[in-house]
Amino acid sequence: MSTTIVTARRPFDDSFTIERALATGGYEGLKKALKMTPEAICAEVDAASLLGRGGAGFPAGRKWSMLRKNPTTYLVINGDESEPATFKDHYLIERDPHQLIEGVLIAAYALQVTQAFIFIRGEFALGLERVQAALNEAYAHGAVGQDIFGSGFSVDIVVHPGAGAYICGEETSLLESLEGKRGFPRIKPPFFPAAIGLYGEPTVVNNVETVSNLPWIVSNGGAAFAALGAGRSTGTRLFALSGDVLQSGVFEVEMVKNTFRDLIEAPHLGGGVKGGRSVKAIIPGGVSAPWFYPEHLDIPLGQDEVAEAGSMLGSGSVVVMDESRCMVRAAWRITKFFSRESCGQCTPCREGSGWLERILYRLEHGGGRIEDLDLLLDLCDNIAPGLTWPPQQTTICVLGPSIPSSIHSGISHFRDEFLAHVHDGGCSYDR
Amino acid sequence: MNHFSPELRAKAEALVALYPQRRSALIPMCHLAQGQDGYLTEEAMIEVGELCGVTPAEVRGTATFYDMLHTDPVGKYVVGICTNIACMLSGADELLEHAKGRLGCAVGSTTNDGTFTLEETECLADCDVAPCVQVNHRFVRTTTPEALDALLDELKSGGRSDEIPPHGTLIRVNRSVPLQASKDAIVSERTAMRDAQAQRAEAAK
Numbered sequence: 253m254s255t256t257i258v259t260a261r262r263p264f265d266d267s268f269t270i271e272r273a274l275a276t277g278g279y280e281g282l283k284k285a286l287k288m289t290p291e292a293i294c295a296e297v298d299a300a301s302l303l304g305r306g307g308a309g310f311p312a313g314r315k316w317s318m319l320r321k322n323p324t325t326y327l328v329i330n331g332d333e334s335e336p337a338t339f340k341d342h343y344l345i346e347r348d349p350h351q352l353i354e355g356v357l358i359a360a361y362a363l364q365v366t367q368a369f370i371f372i373r374g375e376f377a378l379g380l381e382r383v384q385a386a387l388n389e390a391y392a393h394g395a396v397g398q399d400i401f402g403s404g405f406s407v408d409i410v411v412h413p414g415a416g417a418y419i420c421g422e423e424t425s426l427l428e429s430l431e432g433k434r435g436f437p438r439i440k441p442p443f444f445p446a447a448i449g450l451y452g453e454p455t456v457v458n459n460v461e462t463v464s465n466l467p468w469i470v471s472n473g474g475a476a477f478a479a480l481g482a483g484r485s486t487g488t489r490l491f492a493l494s495g496d497v498l499q500s501g502v503f504e505v506e507m508v509k510n511t512f513r514d515l516i517e518a519p520h521l522g523g524g525v526k527g528g529r530s531v532k533a534i535i536p537g538g539v540s541a542p543w544f545y546p547e548h549l550d551i552p553l554g555q556d557e558v559a560e561a562g563s564m565l566g567s568g569s570v571v572v573m574d575e576s577r578c579m580v581r582a583a584w585r586i587t588k589f590f591s592r593e594s595c596g597q598c599t600p601c602r603e604g605s606g607w608l609e610r611i612l613y614r615l616e617h618g619g620g621r622i623e624d625l626d627l628l629l630d631l632c633d634n635i636a637p638g639l640t641w642p643p644q645q646t647t648i649c650v651l652g653p654s655i656p657s658s659i660h661s662g663i664s665h666f667r668d669e670f671l672a673h674v675h676d677g678g679c680s681y682d683r
Numbered sequence: 684m685n686h687f688s689p690e691l692r693a694k695a696e697a698l699v700a701l702y703p704q705r706r707s708a709l710i711p712m713c714h715l716a717q718g719q720d721g722y723l724t725e726e727a728m729i730e731v732g733e734l735c736g737v738t739p740a741e742v743r744g745t746a747t748f749y750d751m752l753h754t755d756p757v758g759k760y761v762v763g764i765c766t767n768i769a770c771m772l773s774g775a776d777e778l779l780e781h782a783k784g785r786l787g788c789a790v791g792s793t794t795n796d797g798t799f800t801l802e803e804t805e806c807l808a809d810c811d812v813a814p815c816v817q818v819n820h821r822f823v824r825t826t827t828p829e830a831l832d833a834l835l836d837e838l839k840s841g842g843r844s845d846e847i848p849p850h851g852t853l854i855r856v857n858r859s860v861p862l863q864a865s866k867d868a869i870v871s872e873r874t875a876m877r878d879a880q881a882q883r884a885e886a887a888k
């Protein structure tokens with residue numbers, strides 16, 4: 253059996269209530285934490301090698317140690333979850349809000365912040381209600397607010413709804429949004445909100461899944477967490493599996509010990525490709541990531557393992573596309589997404605995304621030209637010079653340089669298919 | 684004369700008190716205003732601006748950045764169909780076409796009777812029940828044209844109103860308490876801890 257950390261309450265229909273949380277060890281991690289020194293908790297998180305689960309995979313312990321010493325500091329939880337095909341925080345927010353709140357409180361104590369905010373995308377109406385209800389229960393239980401559990405530590409948490417903008421997942425954009433402004437990512441440096449964040453004060457931004465691991469880490473120790481997985485990729489990770497698989501869903505698996513093939517084919521995970529077809533391409537780590545192909549299926553699900561193979565584990569999503577799928581259409585849809593969600597501050601991203609989308613549209617729908625392939629790559633090269641991975645940046649945030657991933661992947665690997673779209677005057681795939 | 688009802692005004696003032704700076708309440712307050720009016724009216728933007736310490740133009744300039752804040756009227760039910768990659772692979776474009784025909788309106792527009800607004804959305808983070816459909820930001824999990832039709836009929840005849848409130852109402856659970864920890868308490872607790880940490884660090888040397 254696999255170890256479950258963040259989905260341990262999955263068997264229970266009432267997993268989101270405080271009764272169920274308390275009956276299954278809820279807030280025990282917080283009680284233990286409050287008896288430890290903040291430094292000792294930071295040391296456990298360091299020992300755990302907990303990598304951020306939001307996309308960049310930055311070690312949480314190191315991020316915490318970078319928080320600038322200051323009379324006022326903040327903790328902000330990123331529950332914006334809008335990276336296409338990523339839906340694991342959705343699960344954690346709706347199904348285990350107390351675990352999230354407990355994690356926030358442990359981090360708030362370890363970091364000694366002034367106040368904590370949980371930013372949740374506005375489209376999660378039920379999730380927002382569940383977290384607010386859980387927070388109300390936690391206040392009534394004495395787990396949050398003044399003098400928590402009689403420890404002498406006080407902190408408040410505020411649940412904050414977003415209003416529909418992918419870019420607000422980027423942490424500096426999220427902070428702008430939390431300040432009541434348009435979600436424009438901030439110019440770097442500073443590279444980390446830990447130096448200058450919310451209202452100009454030092455701020456730690458962590459993902460929902462990242463902090464949801466903290467109750468277990470404090471209860472069981474960082475070493476126990478680090479004993480799972482391998483190398484830097486420790487513990488478990490939630491994978492959001494979708495597309496052409498029999499069983500799509502959120503699966504918690506031990507890091508590194510499983511491969512993409514296991515995730516897609518194992519009977520208790522993806523259960524195989526639909527209709528007995530074979531894999532044509534997979535998108536690991538969100539649509540910002542370069543694609544993988546059948547030859548990559550045996551790569552272990554670990555951060556460095558996937559990075560070495562030229563892509564990223566990113567947000568933990570995996571989209572499977574089977575042999576019958578049109579790759580031009582896939583690249584077009586992903587590019588349309590970036591074009592719609594570009595915040596518009598940077599010319600390469602704002603203009604480039606729309607231009608690329610229009611070229612891919614005409615390839616897919618007839619009207620494509622033979623020169624379009626080179627034009628696509630040339631435009632991509634202007635957004636992310638050299639088309640390297642990780643990409644070079646010409647823009648304020650990495651949304652822009654993520655746009656080329658699917659186009660470059662598609663043309664490099666399926667050039668004939670792109671050319672056929674030109675010769676055939678559009679797409680000849682059924683699906 | 685306030686545009687917000689007295690209850691809404693009280694909620695809006697409580698909201699402002701949750702943040703170190705009042706402007707932070709702007710977006711949640713726009714949601715609250717949409718809850719009263721169904722969309723973000725001119726009058727509401729003036730009042731949001733007054734409460735958050737910014738001009739109505741700044742409220743509009745901010746609100747129009749966000750897909751969920753509507754500065755023009757929308758239907759009682761906003762039906763959002765995701766056509767992003769995972770949903771596309773599961774027939775989202777076909778479902779959206781079906782919905783257009785069924786409602787007799789284009790994407791981004793509202794039925795003549797004002798009941799439904801149809802939207803094509805980006806990923807809604809529910810990609811395992813694809814194609815993903817939301818009504819007023821509630822996941823309804825109607826993945827086939829038949830199931831979608833049945834739901835639209837039900838909504839039109841006034842069904843499911845407990846589960847799916849009219850557009851604008853987002854979070855029906857109110858925060859039960861204002862901020863509990865006083866500013867002074869936080870300052871003295873944090874100062875004491877910082878001193879203790881410094882002593883421990885010194886002792887460890």
Ligand SMILES: Cc1cc2nc3c(=O)[nH]c(=O)nc-3n(C[C@H](O)[C@H](O)[C@H](O)COP(=O)(O)O)c2cc1C
Pocket residue numbers: 303304305306307308309310312315330331332333334335418419420421422423424457458459460462463649650651
């Ligand atoms: C365009 C863009 C979108 C992002 N979206 C999200 C998101 O939806 N959720 C998230 O947690 N992090 C997202 N991130 C990453 C955040 O900027 C940030 O690295 C993360 O929240 C930090 O948390 P972690 O260290 O715990 O992973 C996004 C980054 C970029 C550039």
Ligand code: SF4
Pocket residue numbers: 419436437593594595596597598599601602647648649650651652653
């Ligand atoms: S890269 Fe795109 S999304 Fe990021 S700041 Fe620039 S325009 Fe906005």
Ligand code: FES
Pocket residue numbers: 336337338765766767768769770771805806807808809810813814815
């Ligand atoms: S791709 Fe449609 S909900 Fe995620």
